[in-house]
Amino acid sequence: MKIIDEVRDNVRFPKGEDGVKTLKRMNEVHNKSAIWAINRVNICENLDIEILDIGFGGGQNLLNLRDKFKNSKLYGIDYSPTSLDVAKETTKNLKNIYLKIGDVSKKIEFDENKFDIITAFETLYFWENLNVAFSEIKRVLKPDGVFLLHLEGTTKKTLDEWSNGVNLKNKLNENEIYELLKQNGFKKVEIYALDSSEIRTFIAKKQ
């Protein structure tokens, strides 16, 4: 069933008209928990910092990040050209924002030790190569920077259910994500839980 496969693949790789609809829907449905996640970052809000959002999708989190970090420069990568178009439209009134195509499972084109904060909301499920991705994130994160990883599905049960509708590459539970971050050299990893749900924000630091 090619058509159904294409529709369900729009969460992983938004494409065409259905991709645009999916991105606009995700801008709304992910928003509340993403704002909560951003508020777990304990960095002074007025600093002139550089932030990278990986897998920005429809771009709502770039607005949310700028709401909190008002003097930040925002960068974003996403491997979907449709995501890039929609996010550019969403953020058209923002200054100091630089969005481009990029795949975090491959080499990403930023200098090392560039970013104060790197974020990834609802996207790790799809990354083809987690070791490359984490090593690249570590490379471009400043020594005292913060990596925020936010996921709404962190149990096998939920991820198995989602697999019926969405193509997931990584179905990791909370402990597996914690271990993976540690194995990939993030020395400090804090986990925050939203209410009694399985929504988790991981705040990982290199030192």
Ligand SMILES: C[S@@+](CC[C@H](N)C(=O)[O-])C[C@H]1O[C@@H](n2cnc3c(N)ncnc32)[C@H](O)[C@@H]1O
């Ligand atoms: C479920 S959407 C989440 C979008 C947004 N972060 C949010 O929370 O609403 C996943 C996004 O990650 C992007 N993505 C998936 N794998 C990626 C990769 N390896 N590198 C960059 N972007 C990726 C997809 O194109 C899509 O825009």
